[in-house]
Amino acid sequence: MKKLGFGCMRLPVLDGDNSNIDVERFKEMVDLFQSRGFTYYDTAYNYHGGKSECALREALVERYPRNAFTITTKMPMFRVEKAEDFKRIFFEQLQRLGVEYVDYYWLHAINKKEYEKAQQLNAFGFISQMKAEGKIKHIGFSFHDSPELLDRILTEHPETEFVQLQINYIDWDSPAICGRQCYETAVKHGKPIIIMEPVKGGALANVPKPVEELFKKADPDASVASWAVRYAASLPNVLTVLSGMSNIEQVDDNTSYMRDFKPLDKDGFALVETAAETIKNYTAIPCTACRYCVDGCPQKISIPDYFGLYNEYMRMKRHLDGDYKNVQGGKPGQCVLCGRCENVCPQHLKIRSYLKDVAAIFEK
Ligand code: SF4
Ligand code: SF4
Incomplete structure (x- = not known):
């Protein structure tokens, strides 16, 4: 499998409305992605106000044979209140996506609180059962907490096949995200990793001037964002790296350098580390624009x-x-x-x- 996946959380939208996806533009992006040999798509129940899965059906599933793509989606643990919710949500997802099975299925955004709920309601049991019934090919979870908790979950649930982790060069040594330690924990348990937020919600595509100059000097033809994606994809044990693409130019750029991917060498890693140190001095609020906080805000603050x-x-x-x-x-x-x-x-x-x-x- 190629080491670039299409993240469907920042799709093009109409009239600035995050839940009104521009499906025609999305189709063009899908066509370019597919034509260059990429096949992996990552969505979730809650992306784009619940419309991302439907848009993926229209742009991809209804236009390509089932064996031409890999679909992954996620159980929104933050929306689950009782065990019956698993079945209702999962089958709604199959319907939204227009598929009979998903290739990879994740418990979404596991942290301490959601893991407790997952244990109480036997979430791992549910996804294992769906796997046994052939409705899911591979199971795992996406994770946002400490390496200690990750170690505990992977010990308690060896049936987990993959983990999805937030890894990028700016958060690698961050005490809040613990990118490196989570990565090393997954490797210790022998779990292949899917990387999310390699460009930190676009922040690493829009770096301060001195960092941009540093990258351009090293390779005038490479985009700034490409350093972030290639850095993540260069780490051993990584199955693929997700990039949340919003326009055809991003698809064009990402697929151009990931088509015949060459991992960064020692000098490349050193350059990225220097860039990370410089950027840290410029970023006031390290928000990735994932928008998880928006739906629940009673004041509708964006x-x-x-x-x-x-x-x-x-x-x-x-x-x-x-x-x-x-x-x-x-x-x-x-x-x-x-x-x-x-x-x-x-x-x-x-x-x-x-x-x-x-x-x-x-x-x-
Ligand atoms: S502030 Fe909101 S959008 Fe930013 S990282 Fe946190 S949840 Fe995501
Ligand atoms: S009202 Fe303030 S504290 Fe409450 S969810 Fe909205 S932004 Fe967060």
């Missing part, structure tokens, strides 16, 4: 959009008032401090505190 603007402001020291006003929903100053967003943030960000910083800059 948190990642504000964090993106704040980071942009801190990098360029330039006000972005027009963009700020255009963000739909509640404003950062309307946060009621309920904390729901922080409970689901895979980056463990202190969102409430950051929103105060954003409001202090943009709402004064």
